[in-house]
Amino acid sequence: MADPIQRLVQQFARLPGIGEKTATRLAFHILRAPASQAHDLARALIDIRERIQLCASCCSLTERDPCLICADARRDRTVVCVVAHPTDLHAVERGGHYRGLYHVLHGVLSPLDGVGPDDLRISELLARLSGGEIREAILATSPNVEGEATAMYLARLIKPLGVRATRIASGVPIGGELEYVDQVTLTRAIEGRRDM
């Protein structure tokens, strides 16, 4: 295979979930497609690295600092939703109902992977919560071992600041069938039952 083709195959294959066969298919697609497609993708790749930075306030990825959400006067500035990754922020935003602010930790506590509190944006979070304006921190890390541990760790630090620390609900997913839900989720759903 000619070198430039081989190199593009190798570069595509470095992306997660893309094996050599898919990478080869993508490279030949790029060769067949209009030249503008290769250039547009190349431009977007350069742009994202050059123009995206962390919002100094919420640590989310943004083109402008402060980010559009932190700068939006219509958002509720008394609530902060704490998420592990920028992708989680977008998942909550897609929901379309949350109107407060965010804080992105950029990871979860994971001693096995060598990720400790200093590797996350925790000090930035505590500084924000000490400001006095925020009254509630919704801990929205995933309900798995690391996510739960991170939420518990944060709750212990947040409560002494006089800020309410809440945890997103766990339970049976909307539209899910009870009989296919795992035991742990079902137990949690029953524990978390609410009056109707």
Next chain:
Amino acid sequence: MADPIQRLVQQFARLPGIGEKTATRLAFHILRAPASQAHDLARALIDIRERIQLCASCCSLTERDPCLICADARRDRTVVCVVAHPTDLHAVERGGHYRGLYHVLHGVLSPLDGVGPDDLRISELLARLSGGEIREAILATSPNVEGEATAMYLARLIKPLGVRATRIASGVPIGGELEYVDQVTLTRAIEGRRDM
């Protein structure tokens, strides 16, 4: 989502087989990965469009003209393997046993899609075969409707030039289970039986 992220997601989503969810995952991977990964992929995308051309002899994609295979003095210059796409050439090369030359048609005859003989590299093939050096053309288009029709069309043009036109064998794939092979393939495998 910040514009540059959204743009990269859109560009990834234009690639075949990549939906919006995968595109989002890839874009955030690029953001987390070392900056060199974004730049290497961008460079490879530009390179492949700027540096890849068609070999004037076999019409394969190449960085140098003639291509490495046409320029290789150790290849058997009396046999040409005719394939539909550059990817097919690489598939045969990966086999590692074929030592002749190639000719890439860049498609197959497909009246329904408006692809006629003039849209393929057929005149280039006939010019090569008229040179006198080539004794056999192995028609290695896929054994489907368009591939068979293209092979038959080519065979009719090639034989008057005094060149042998052969067709790759169709039959049960090596390692395949007879009971799972479709009827047409099985019929063809029996028709194409050989003495042992």
